[in-house]
Amino acid sequence: MKLLFLIADGMGGWPLDETDGQTTLEAAHTPNMDKLVRRASVGRCRTVPEGMPPGSDIANMSLLGFDPSEYHTGRGPIEAAAQGLELDPDDLVFRMNLVNLTSLDEDGTMLDYSAGHISSDKSVPLVEKLQNELGSDLVQFYPGIQYRHLLVIRGGARMAESELDIRPPHDLTNQSIAEDIKTYAKSDLLNSLVRKAHEILKESGTEAVSIWPWGQGRPLILPGFKETFGMKGAVISAVDLIKGLGRASGLEVVDIEGATGLVDTNYEGKVEAAMKFLEDGDFVFVHLEGPDESGHMGSIKDKVTSIERFDSRVLAPLYEKYGADSAFMVACDHFTPIKTRTHDSEPVPFMLSYPESEDSGLDSFSEKNSASTGLMINKGSDLMRWVLDQISQAEK
Numbered sequence: 001m002k003l004l005f006l007i008a009d010g011m012g013g014w015p016l017d018e019t020d021g022q023t024t025l026e027a028a029h030t031p032n033m034d035k036l037v038r039r040a041s042v043g044r045c046r047t048v049p050e051g052m053p054p055g056s057d058i059a060n061m062s063l064l065g066f067d068p069s070e071y072h073t074g075r076g077p078i079e080a081a082a083q084g085l086e087l088d089p090d091d092l093v094f095r096m097n098l099v100n101l102t103s104l105d106e107d108g109t110m111l112d113y114s115a116g117h118i119s120s121d122k123s124v125p126l127v128e129k130l131q132n133e134l135g136s137d138l139v140q141f142y143p144g145i146q147y148r149h150l151l152v153i154r155g156g157a158r159m160a161e162s163e164l165d166i167r168p169p170h171d172l173t174n175q176s177i178a179e180d181i182k183t184y185a186k187s188d189l190l191n192s193l194v195r196k197a198h199e200i201l202k203e204s205g206t207e208a209v210s211i212w213p214w215g216q217g218r219p220l221i222l223p224g225f226k227e228t229f230g231m232k233g234a235v236i237s238a239v240d241l242i243k244g245l246g247r248a249s250g251l252e253v254v255d256i257e258g259a260t261g262l263v264d265t266n267y268e269g270k271v272e273a274a275m276k277f278l279e280d281g282d283f284v285f286v287h288l289e290g291p292d293e294s295g296h297m298g299s300i301k302d303k304v305t306s307i308e309r310f311d312s313r314v315l316a317p318l319y320e321k322y323g324a325d326s327a328f329m330v331a332c333d334h335f336t337p338i339k340t341r342t343h344d345s346e347p348v349p350f351m352l353s354y355p356e357s358e359d360s361g362l363d364s365f366s367e368k369n370s371a372s373t374g375l376m377i378n379k380g381s382d383l384m385r386w387v388l389d390q391i392s393q394a395e396k
């Protein structure tokens with residue numbers, strides 16, 4: 001039996017006044033999820049271990065079956081794995097956003113963690129310029145995509161910089177950056193890099209007026225997915241951190257043209273890639289970023305639309321082709337409630353459906369319905385093993 005994980009990043013949310021007390025998942029028209037849920041094991045899963053921040057890196061690592069409290073070293077290292085960077089175990093890797101802010105001082109406010117969703121066409125030359133002007137044997141800037149890039153300090157894992165606690169910029173929209181400016185100031189190296197980069201970037205004529213290094217750690221090392229779970233698998237996603245998790249665990253990483261991570265992403269390209277891989281593969285992890293991005297933007301309309309497209313343009317065609325003889329896991333990695341516009345570590349709703357699944361007695365897939373069954377996977381990284389156990393029992 002083939003296994004498809006369909007993950008809508010940040011899909012979970014809370015009831016909203018604007019939608020008559022419904023969550024965006026409830027408000028969205030999702031006939032395909034609502035059909036699947038009738039025959040499925042439905043429950044919740046704690047994808048974020050206690051004491052860890054509710055990031056997509058941590059939550060998706062759990063969904064792939066690896067315990068973040070054991071393997072997670074930071075967001076930067078996962079994205080470095082995505083790019084296949086050659087790193088030494090003692091290097092320190094930062095995720096580096098290009099951001100828009102009012103001023104780079106304690107009076108400053110974070111305006112946009114994505115510099116207006118800057119395109120790679122514009123952002124990559126900026127990062128290359130930073131590397132030319134500020135790069136050295138010790139410090140290297142690596143361009144990624146859109147607003148997401150990397151900064152590496154060679155040998156930095158043993159330096160004080162590894163301990164700095166810098167907040168993710170997507171948690172700071174319209175908030176003061178005073179705390180983080182003080183944190184950067186603890187490191188002469190980082191402080192000087194951030195300041196010099198600001199001098200260069202503010203002349204760029206784009207919304208990218210500053211770098212924001214965060215999420216640093218030693219290079220990521222994961223066990224092999226195939227060796228651990230016995231399946232030949234692939235990840236299909238627009239975002240670097242999912243590709244990094246895939247690459248670090250030996251999963252095939254499929255690049256999709258036009259996959260943007262936004263509501264207008266190339267859904268058909270992702271579905272096609274999943275089908276192509278499944279011709280001789282066993283497992284795909286199809287990840288859609290749109291609901292999360294819309295949650296960060298606080299857009300109910302876009303979040304509902306992203307969820308509806310996930311339902312009609314990802315789940316529907318894949319279910320039509322594989323529904324008769326494959327297993328489907330539909331879930332999100334974490335909540336991104338419209339109200340807070342940031343991630344939340346509440347346990348996520350999931351459903352597992354395969355031909356032998358029993359009736360759930362439910363008629364829609366929602367946060368509330370998933371909680372109503374009482375099924376809870378307390379350690380998120382156990383979910384993959386639980387899924388494989390359910391399927392193998394069904395096959396007997």
Ligand SMILES: [Zn+2]
Pocket residue numbers: 010056170292293296336343
């Ligand atoms: Zn997010």
